[in-house]
Amino acid sequence: MKDTLKLAKHLAGLGYGSRKEVAIAIRDGRVTGEGEGLRFDGEPIDPPHGLVVMLNKPAGFTCSHADQGRLVYELLPPRFEKRDPKLSSVGRLDADTTGLLLFTDDGTLLHKLISPKSNLPKTYEARLARPLEGHEAALFASGTLVLRGEEKPCLPARLEVNGTHTASLTLTEGRYHQVRRMFAAAGNHVEALHRSRFGPMELGGLAEGDWRLLDPAESAALRA
Numbered sequence: 001m002k003d004t005l006k007l008a009k010h011l012a013g014l015g016y017g018s019r020k021e022v023a024i025a026i027r028d029g030r031v032t033g034e035g036e037g038l039r040f041d042g043e044p045i046d047p048p049h050g051l052v053v054m055l056n057k058p059a060g061f062t063c064s065h066a067d068q069g070r071l072v073y074e075l076l077p078p079r080f081e082k083r084d085p086k087l088s089s090v091g092r093l094d095a096d097t098t099g100l101l102l103f104t105d106d107g108t109l110l111h112k113l114i115s116p117k118s119n120l121p122k123t124y125e126a127r128l129a130r131p132l133e134g135h136e137a138a139l140f141a142s143g144t145l146v147l148r149g150e151e152k153p154c155l156p157a158r159l160e161v162n163g164t165h166t167a168s169l170t171l172t173e174g175r176y177h178q179v180r181r182m183f184a185a186a187g188n189h190v191e192a193l194h195r196s197r198f199g200p201m202e203l204g205g206l207a208e209g210d211w212r213l214l215d216p217a218e219s220a221a222l223r224a
Contacts, residue, residue, distance in 0.1 A: 007031070014046050015079030033158065051087065052214040052222065053080070053103040056206045061090040063101070071103060076211055090114060090198075091174055099124075099195035100203050102222075109223060113199070114174065123170045123197035124179045129189040131164045131171070136186045147181045154182065168196075 008023040011031070016022050030041050038045040053076065061072045072089060073081055080087045083105050090113050091100040104110050112118060137159040139145055145154045150201055157171035169179055180190045196203055200221045206212060214222070 006204045010048075011040065011045070013084045013191070014048065015077075015082035015084075016040055017079075017082075019088070046083075047213070049085065049105060049107075050219065051080075051083070051103075051105050052109070052219045053087070053211055054102045054201060054203070054214060055211040056094055056208050057098055057101045058209050059096055059098050063089045063096045069095070070101075071168065075209055082186065092196060094177065096197065097124075099210065100201065101195075101196050102198060102201070105170060106129045111153055113222065115123060116173070121170050121197070121200040122170055122174070122195060123168055125162075125168050125188050125194040126166065127192040127198055128167070128182065128183060129191050130164045130187075132161055132167060133187070136167070136183075136188075137161070137184070139186055140182060145182065147175070147178070147185060157182070170197075 002154060004023065004026055005019075007018045008026060011017070011022045011025075016117065017025065022031075025040070026220045032042075053067070055072060056107075057072055057075075057077060061070045061075065062068075063072050065073075076087070080103070085105045085107065086112060087103050087105045088111055093099065093101055102113070104113075113120060125129045140154075140157040140159045143153060143156040146152070147154065154175070155171070155173055157169055157173075160168040160170075162168060169182070173176065179193060183190050201214070201218065
């Protein structure tokens with residue numbers, strides 16, 4: 001009985017239901033195995049505190065509970081929002097931007113990753129309204145570009161031209177709509193924007209709208 005109550009408390013903290021709901025699930029045989037082989041309805045139990053999730057965000061979803069419309073959390077299992085501590089997005093992507101978005105329940109890791117001092121490189125793939133003119137790479141790398149409404153120049157960023165209207169931009173900051181504003185300052189307009197890399201993490205073959213848990217080695221790489 002004591003072990004059942006302890007297990008119910010543990011699973012409730014991971015979002016699998018209230019303690020009462022989980023206790024009923026245990027009684028009904030929906031929880032099987034033990035230790036690292038524990039399963040709920042046949043699926044491996046989520047890791048405890050320190051969970052990190054990667055999502056390939058589609059367009060049309062926003063990252064904050066304060067926003068209107070569809071939220072990125074709707075793309076994740078409902079139990080993730082019931083975890084204690086709660087799962088939060090690592091930074092934000094605006095509704096029109098697609099690509100790599102991380103979530104974690106580790107507050108220390110979250111603040112480390114979004115801190116301006118982290119200098120984590122983030123790579124965005126941009127499709128532009130007008131052809132690139134050839135001056136953009138030098139402008140973005142100069143460390144002198146000042147965005148409209150700001151006084152502090154952007155840190156140097158690396159631009160790789162992929163086509164007449166397409167480019168990859170890698171930066172280490174996270175200012176509001178920064179990529180779009182940088183191209184606007186260069187006389188162009190971003191029609192589509194996709195984040196393909198965040199620090200050491202890449203989307204790989206993760207399909208749009210899908211998510212996966214980071215394995216221990218990947219989580220360790222983020223923490224490093």
